[in-house]
Amino acid sequence: MNVEQVFREEHGRLLATLVKRFGDLDLAEEVTSEAIEAALRHWPVDGVPDRPGAWLLTTARRKAVDRLRRDRVYAARLALLQVEFSRADAPAGESLPDERLELFFTCAHPALAEEDRGALVLRCLAGFTTPEVARAYLVPVPTMQQRIVRAKKKIKQARIPFRVPDPHELPERLPGVLQALYSIFTEGYAAQRDDLADEAVRLARILRNLLPDREVTGLLALMLLVHARRDARPALLEDQDRSLWDRDMIAEGSALAERALTGGYGPYGVQAAINALHDEAPDFAGTDWPQIVALYDVLAGLTPSPVVALNRAAAVAMRDGAAAGLALLDALADEPKLRDYHPYRAARADLLHRLGRDAEAAQAYREAIALAGTDTEQDFLRRRLAAVEGRS
Amino acid sequence: MKYMLLIHAAADQQSSCTVEDWTTYEKEMRDAGVLVSGHSLADLVTATTVQVGPDGRRTVTDGPFAETREVLGGYNVIDVPDLDAALEWAAKCPGSRDGGAVVVRPIAEFDF
Numbered sequence: 001m002n003v004e005q006v007f008r009e010e011h012g013r014l015l016a017t018l019v020k021r022f023g024d025l026d027l028a029e030e031v032t033s034e035a036i037e038a039a040l041r042h043w044p045v046d047g048v049p050d051r052p053g054a055w056l057l058t059t060a061r062r063k064a065v066d067r068l069r070r071d072r073v074y075a076a077r078l079a080l081l082q083v084e085f086s087r088a089d090a091p092a093g094e095s096l097p098d099e100r101l102e103l104f105f106t107c108a109h110p111a112l113a114e115e116d117r118g119a120l121v122l123r124c125l126a127g128f129t130t131p132e133v134a135r136a137y138l139v140p141v142p143t144m145q146q147r148i149v150r151a152k153k154k155i156k157q158a159r160i161p162f163r164v165p166d167p168h169e170l171p172e173r174l175p176g177v178l179q180a181l182y183s184i185f186t187e188g189y190a191a192q193r194d195d196l197a198d199e200a201v202r203l204a205r206i207l208r209n210l211l212p213d214r215e216v217t218g219l220l221a222l223m224l225l226v227h228a229r230r231d232a233r234p235a236l237l238e239d240q241d242r243s244l245w246d247r248d249m250i251a252e253g254s255a256l257a258e259r260a261l262t263g264g265y266g267p268y269g270v271q272a273a274i275n276a277l278h279d280e281a282p283d284f285a286g287t288d289w290p291q292i293v294a295l296y297d298v299l300a301g302l303t304p305s306p307v308v309a310l311n312r313a314a315a316v317a318m319r320d321g322a323a324a325g326l327a328l329l330d331a332l333a334d335e336p337k338l339r340d341y342h343p344y345r346a347a348r349a350d351l352l353h354r355l356g357r358d359a360e361a362a363q364a365y366r367e368a369i370a371l372a373g374t375d376t377e378q379d380f381l382r383r384r385l386a387a388v389e390g391r392s
Numbered sequence: 393m394k395y396m397l398l399i400h401a402a403a404d405q406q407s408s409c410t411v412e413d414w415t416t417y418e419k420e421m422r423d424a425g426v427l428v429s430g431h432s433l434a435d436l437v438t439a440t441t442v443q444v445g446p447d448g449r450r451t452v453t454d455g456p457f458a459e460t461r462e463v464l465g466g467y468n469v470i471d472v473p474d475l476d477a478a479l480e481w482a483a484k485c486p487g488s489r490d491g492g493a494v495v496v497r498p499i500a501e502f503d504f
Contacts, residue, residue, distance in 0.1 A: 157498055
């Protein structure tokens with residue numbers, strides 16, 4: 001492991017342990033950075049210690065105690081904390097505590113704005129700097145800075161606790177954590193940032209180790225089964241060179257998807273199963289479309305949404321023909337959520353093209369291009385438009 | 393840590409909660425030792441607004457009247473360890489049902 005990997009891995013763990021001890025996210029963040037800076041100074045000279053995590057924790061704790069001593073507001077708490085330190089000092093060789101699950105639930109607390117939860121997870125658990133988080137969510141650095149400061153202020157002042165919810169609270173609380181991780185993954189996927197998608201996968205693995213829940217497994221499976229196709233993008237699924245797909249990742253994702261759907265099912269597991277069917281198909285036409293339509297029916301029952309209906313319509317188009325799919329899409333035309341959703345226009349365009357209605361298809365592609373968010377998406381749609389207009 | 397639960401009733405919807413629901417809720421809070429204070433407010437048509445201008449003159453007006461869908465109907469101040477505990481009590485409040493809503497606000501604490 002190189003120094004940078006050690007820091008990525010240890011940052012979240014260190015921060016979680018320190019938040020637990022001090023009950024103060026700002027203080028924990030400051031001394032975590034200071035400990036890492038100290039490591040950057042000492043390790044190149046003295047060598048990486050045998051237990052880098054323990055070294056960082058000891059250093060950070062010392063810095064926190066120094067800081068508390070200087071700060072009169074915190075002084076009263078110090079005596080109490082020091083008792084806890086001596087008790088918490090793990091004997092050499094014993095593994096350090098892992099309190100990251102608490103941190104996941106704090107960062108993705110429902111009392112925080114949904115858009116801020118993924119940002120906090122990246123910041124606290126992945127060890128991203130604020131500019132890195134800003135880049136991940138494609139917003140200016142000052143905007144992200146403000147969002148993170150506001151969210152941390154709420155955690156502190158409204159006293160959002162640092163705790164794992166009781167089992168009976170999990171059905172209400174876990175979806176927020178899963179959604180935060182999935183938002184990181186989809187941001188990375190949309191921007192074709194493999195490093196960000198990799199980070200989301202890494203976080204999902206950590207979460208699953210700490211909480212081996214069915215839907216956590218489903219989420220990890222879904223990420224792997226989508227991420228396995230990364231090298232074949234940005235082509236549409238039907239045009240992708242399937243030899244570029246990552247077979248090992250597909251095997252792992254499929255095995256996890258199966259586990260996520262044994263003895264019950266949730267929305268992430270079902271989406272994973274849909275992607276497993278795509279990934280295991282010999283080619284686009286040879287995909288098990290009836291099974292995919294059936295899974296979309298299950299998904300629509302669990303989480304009804306216009307986007308699920310859109311994807312189901314595209315699968316029906318493959319099972320029953322483009323005309324059947326187009327009829328379903330046109331029935332969704334008045335959905336407010338789809339009106340400005342470029343994949344809806346693009347899906348219509350594709351089906352119109354398949355039915356030979358190229359003038360209408362071109363118009364639908366133009367609408368999609370006008371709505372697309374990123375340059376990559378626009379370029380891709382322009383190529384589809386050019387193909388329909390016979391210009392390529 | 394103290395939180396105020398601001399209980400908003402839906403102006404356009406009849407609440408299905410009975411007087412017993414409210415007394416049970418209040419008793420539960422008392423028994424748990426979390427209730428600091430709480431009151432229901434009289435009907436909104438009885439409200440009066442006072443404002444003092446830069447010249448020190450005061451303006452007294454009738455109202456306000458329900459311009460939004462939700463009307464503040466009462467409050468409780470509770471003392472609990474953290475926001476999760478406050479949200480539990482808010483969810484138990486009869487005022488959180490039937491289109492009503494309970495807004496949870498931490499009471500500001502100042503270090504002097």
